[in-house]
Amino acid sequence: MSEAVDLSEFFDTFFDEADELLDAMEQHLLHLDPAAPDMDALAAIFRAAHSIKGGAATFGCFEELTTVTHTLENILDPIRHGDIALQAGMIDLFLETKDVLSAQVAAYRKQAAPDEAAYARICAQLQALAGTTHTAPDDEADWPVRVRIERLAQEDTAAIAHEMGLMGTVLHQVHDDAGWSVWLDTSVRPHDLAAVCCFVVDADQVHVTREPVPGIEAAAVENAPQPWPDAEAPAAAEHAAGQVPDPACAAPGDRSSVQAPRTESETARGGTVKERGTIRVGVEKVDQIINLVGELVITQAMLAQSSQGLDAIVHDRLLGGIEQLDRNARDLQEAVMSIRMVPMDYVFSRFPRVVRESAARLGKKIRLETHGQATELDKSLIERIIDPLTHLVRNSLDHGIERPADREAHGKPPEGVLTLTAQHSGGHVVIEVCDDGAGLNRERILAKAREAGLSVSDATPDEELWPLVFAPGFSTAEQVTDISGRGVGMDVVRRNIQSLGGHIQLFSQVGHGTTTRIVLPLTLAILDGMSVKVGAETFILPLGHVNESLQASADQIRELSAGEQVLHVRGEYLSIVPLHQVFQVPGAETDPARAIAVIVQAEESRFAVLVDQLVGQHQVVVKSLEANYRKVSGISAATILGDGSVALIVDIFALMRQARPVAVAELAT
Amino acid sequence: MNPVHTKSQDDSALDHEFLVFALAQQEYGIDILKVQEIRGYDEHSVTRIANVPSFIKGVTNLRGVIVPVVDLRVRLNLEQVRYDEHTVVIILNIHSRVVGIVVDAVSDVQTLKPAQISAAPQFGSAFAAEYLTGIGTADDRMLILIDIEALMTSRDMALIDHEIEHVS
Numbered sequence: 001m002s003e004a005v006d007l008s009e010f011f012d013t014f015f016d017e018a019d020e021l022l023d024a025m026e027q028h029l030l031h032l033d034p035a036a037p038d039m040d041a042l043a044a045i046f047r048a049a050h051s052i053k054g055g056a057a058t059f060g061c062f063e064e065l066t067t068v069t070h071t072l073e074n075i076l077d078p079i080r081h082g083d084i085a086l087q088a089g090m091i092d093l094f095l096e097t098k099d100v101l102s103a104q105v106a107a108y109r110k111q112a113a114p115d116e117a118a119y120a121r122i123c124a125q126l127q128a129l130a131g132t133t134h135t136a137p138d139d140e141a142d143w144p145v146r147v148r149i150e151r152l153a154q155e156d157t158a159a160i161a162h163e164m165g166l167m168g169t170v171l172h173q174v175h176d177d178a179g180w181s182v183w184l185d186t187s188v189r190p191h192d193l194a195a196v197c198c199f200v201v202d203a204d205q206v207h208v209t210r211e212p213v214p215g216i217e218a219a220a221v222e223n224a225p226q227p228w229p230d231a232e233a234p235a236a237a238e239h240a241a242g243q244v245p246d247p248a249c250a251a252p253g254d255r256s257s258v259q260a261p262r263t264e265s266e267t268a269r270g271g272t273v274k275e276r277g278t279i280r281v282g283v284e285k286v287d288q289i290i291n292l293v294g295e296l297v298i299t300q301a302m303l304a305q306s307s308q309g310l311d312a313i314v315h316d317r318l319l320g321g322i323e324q325l326d327r328n329a330r331d332l333q334e335a336v337m338s339i340r341m342v343p344m345d346y347v348f349s350r351f352p353r354v355v356r357e358s359a360a361r362l363g364k365k366i367r368l369e370t371h372g373q374a375t376e377l378d379k380s381l382i383e384r385i386i387d388p389l390t391h392l393v394r395n396s397l398d399h400g401i402e403r404p405a406d407r408e409a410h411g412k413p414p415e416g417v418l419t420l421t422a423q424h425s426g427g428h429v430v431i432e433v434c435d436d437g438a439g440l441n442r443e444r445i446l447a448k449a450r451e452a453g454l455s456v457s458d459a460t461p462d463e464e465l466w467p468l469v470f471a472p473g474f475s476t477a478e479q480v481t482d483i484s485g486r487g488v489g490m491d492v493v494r495r496n497i498q499s500l501g502g503h504i505q506l507f508s509q510v511g512h513g514t515t516t517r518i519v520l521p522l523t524l525a526i527l528d529g530m531s532v533k534v535g536a537e538t539f540i541l542p543l544g545h546v547n548e549s550l551q552a553s554a555d556q557i558r559e560l561s562a563g564e565q566v567l568h569v570r571g572e573y574l575s576i577v578p579l580h581q582v583f584q585v586p587g588a589e590t591d592p593a594r595a596i597a598v599i600v601q602a603e604e605s606r607f608a609v610l611v612d613q614l615v616g617q618h619q620v621v622v623k624s625l626e627a628n629y630r631k632v633s634g635i636s637a638a639t640i641l642g643d644g645s646v647a648l649i650v651d652i653f654a655l656m657r658q659a660r661p662v663a664v665a666e667l668a669t
Numbered sequence: 670m671n672p673v674h675t676k677s678q679d680d681s682a683l684d685h686e687f688l689v690f691a692l693a694q695q696e697y698g699i700d701i702l703k704v705q706e707i708r709g710y711d712e713h714s715v716t717r718i719a720n721v722p723s724f725i726k727g728v729t730n731l732r733g734v735i736v737p738v739v740d741l742r743v744r745l746n747l748e749q750v751r752y753d754e755h756t757v758v759i760i761l762n763i764h765s766r767v768v769g770i771v772v773d774a775v776s777d778v779q780t781l782k783p784a785q786i787s788a789a790p791q792f793g794s795a796f797a798a799e800y801l802t803g804i805g806t807a808d809d810r811m812l813i814l815i816d817i818e819a820l821m822t823s824r825d826m827a828l829i830d831h832e833i834e835h836v837s
Contacts, residue, residue: 295733537717583719628767629728629737630830632718638728638735646716646730 011108014055016280018065018105021048023349026098030352034088039080045094046076052101054185058169064119065104071126072097093129095353097122144171145186146211147193149201150179156200163196183211283379286339290525293329293336294621294640300329301642337523342382344422344431345373350386351393355418358397365404365415366397372422377429378523384500385431385520388493392433392516393418395489400437400514410511412436428502429522434515440466440508466506467604470494498653500524501542501636503603529620529639529649532598532611534579535588539611540620540639540649541598547606549598549614557592567597567608574599575659578610582634582655583648588612602652607659609650622649683783687805689812690759690772693747697772698779698805698812703761707775710756722827726771731760737828739821740771763818768828770821779812781805786814 025048028041053069056062104114168186190208359366401416419434472491502520529540580588589595597608620639636651687698724744755774789801800820805812
């Protein structure tokens with residue numbers, strides 16, 4: 001369209017905005033009650049469609065998006081005005097339209113062409129709907145404003161174009177022999193537009209009309225341009241001034257070829273114009289700030305370290321300053337970390353749709369309740385929790401909650417309830433997926449466990465039985481559905497949660513339902529760590545996994561047949577993992593009785609990690625090793641110490657896989 | 670991509686700048702555009718990583734970014750691997766990944782015209798031919814020009830997680 005300006009740099013912003021608008025549209029659609037539609041919600045849906053259309057048309061290269069939103073808008077408009085009654089089927093079609101639009105945006109984002117078939121199908125469906133409900137032709141009030149300037153001098157074009165750009169969104173412009181035309185999406189009154197033009201050209205050169213943009217709204221083009229009815233403004237020609245800009249032109253109601261101003265029936269752009277009090281910033285910019293603040297904290301630690309030996313009286317002011325710097329740096333770090341925090345609503349908001357559709361497909365009645373949507377979690381965590389959580393929700397929908405008839409037979413209300421909860425709890429976020437369905441089937445799990453050769457008996461308590469469903473390939477679903485039950489699942493969920501530094505628990509009661517609890521750290525960017533020395537090297541153990549540390553006496557160390565050693569602590573035998581062996585550290589203490597045993601817990605297993613020395617506990621800034629290098633076995637990430645050197649953070653789950661559980665029978669007593 | 674057209678010999682716009690460094694009395698050149706900066710080598714600032722090839726010295730902190738450090742001399746099985754005041758780390762930026770290479774010394778930046786670059790010999794170099802772009806001649810100096818990007822992203826360099834290694 002506008003050849004002179006490269007708009008592509010604004011594409012991403014437009015895509016982000018479109019995604020947000022589509023999400024909002026979906027939320028409103030899901031809450032719509034066909035019997036008594038909320039007019040505000042309808043207006044919001046309409047606005048979303050309109051804003052996307054406007055944006056897409058501005059760039060001029062997202063034709064499919066423009067057409068679909070335009071068609072949708074045409075259907076929504078009479079509904080919004082109450083001319084047509086909303087029907088339940090329409091909501092489904094609108095939801096489908098939203099999916100097609102999302103797919104289109106995703107395709108454009110990847111610079112790919114959107115799916116032709118989906119596009120054609122949804123257009124046909126929408127047009128069919130529009131045909132049955134059609135009332136009025138395209139409302140010309142929704143047409144953009146065309147400003148046409150005759151005999152515009154070449155050198156003035158840029159100035160005018162710039163001015164018009166300030167007035168609204170430029171949809172299209174044409175420059176030919178007869179003059180120059182621009183189509184604007186604007187809420188500025190037409191004669192004010194003309195007044196602006198008068199700074200550069202004569203008033204009689206300016207014509208302002210409402211007209212569809214050629215090419216985009218092809219269906220409407222056949223309608224002749226309609227000037228505003230003559231009402232207020234005096235004939236402009238007699239006021240003709242010279243080419244010199246005349247300040248008087250700016251006064252509204254003064255000379256202009258524009259006739260009566262016409263108020264916009266609907267400030268359709270209201271959705272985007274509204275002040276939200278937020279700014280959109282790229283995640284990489286935030287990450288850069290976090291990195292820099294991390295650097296600042298490290299630099300501060302270096303200063304503190306090197307000032308330690310100074311005389312407190314002589315260097316009073318310096319030491320005071322360093323102390324204050326410490327406080328400021330930590331406050332700053334906390335504040336910056338909070339920027340990355342995103343409310344859980346980001347995840348929860350996608351489930352109403354999942355529940356609605358699954359329930360319909362499965363013939364179940366399910367109500368979704370969510371609590372704690374405002375609970376905040378680090379953005380990187382929240383994005384990686386979506387898949388596991390979706391899996392758990394689908395499990396509950398599919399296998400947990402029974403059909404209405406079965407529920408009534410068990411004396412339960414026919415409508416099942418799925419509850420999603422998020423809350424903070426002591427430096428962690430606890431997310432629960434809870435259903436009031438049938439609960440886990442004890443017999444089937446037992447049978448499956450025996451089949452897999454696991455040592456279980458009828459007396460095995462529930463608490464030991466439930467974790468078995470996390471074993472790879474362990475699915476007790478009677479039939480495979482398209483929702484879940486393919487045997488991949490709970491083990492993947494658990495692995496995902498573990499990779500986020502969290503853990504997962506399962507509670508179930510036959511006939512009363514199942515609750516899955518996910519416990520996650522607040523952020524992946526900072527970790528409470530315990531630094532330990534092994535030989536000359538420093539490692540960080542995640543403090544969340546550390547139970548206790550002790551200096552073992554010789555009689556607490558027992559030798560197993562294969563030369564393995566275990567640690568006997570208060571009646572419990574713990575497998576020993578010497579860190580120097582895992583990481584091949586030279587010059588480390590090899591005698592378990594002289595080293596320090598740090599007892600750590602990963603999931604259900606406890607084991608002892610041997611280190612030379614405990615250095616201290618502190619918060620460390622987690623740095624990825626993979627950014628420039630690769631995954632290192634046994635290491636989850638790295639951090640930078642106060643002296644500027646790099647220390648590696650130990651992956652406790654990787655150590656756990658080395659620490660074999662100790663069977664009592666093996667103990668050579 | 671035009672398969673018929675070979676490298677133009679007369680276009681001065683094709684002049685290339687190379688950073689020249691020394692490894693065991695031999696001079697090498699790498700594309701200057703791949704070089705981010707040059708730092709002195711400090712053994713204490715490099716953290717060792719277990720269970721990796723010996724030419725990977727470990728990782729270091731480059732202004733808050735964790736960067737792997739490779740000793741090219743170990744990689745090439747050179748006999749004399751000394752760490753002295755001339756030992757430097759060339760920080761490279763390859764595909765927006767940052768990696769450091771340890772070399773004996775860095776001398777200068779040399780501009781070479783296409784005519785000064787001849788094809789790489791198929792043998793007689795410490796590097797496999799696939800990592801060489803050619804031999805550069807400037808006055809009486811001979812520079813072995815390395816395709817540092819190909820070398821650093823190669824599988825046996827083990828600097829990047831290659832998909833296939835995930836399968837296990």
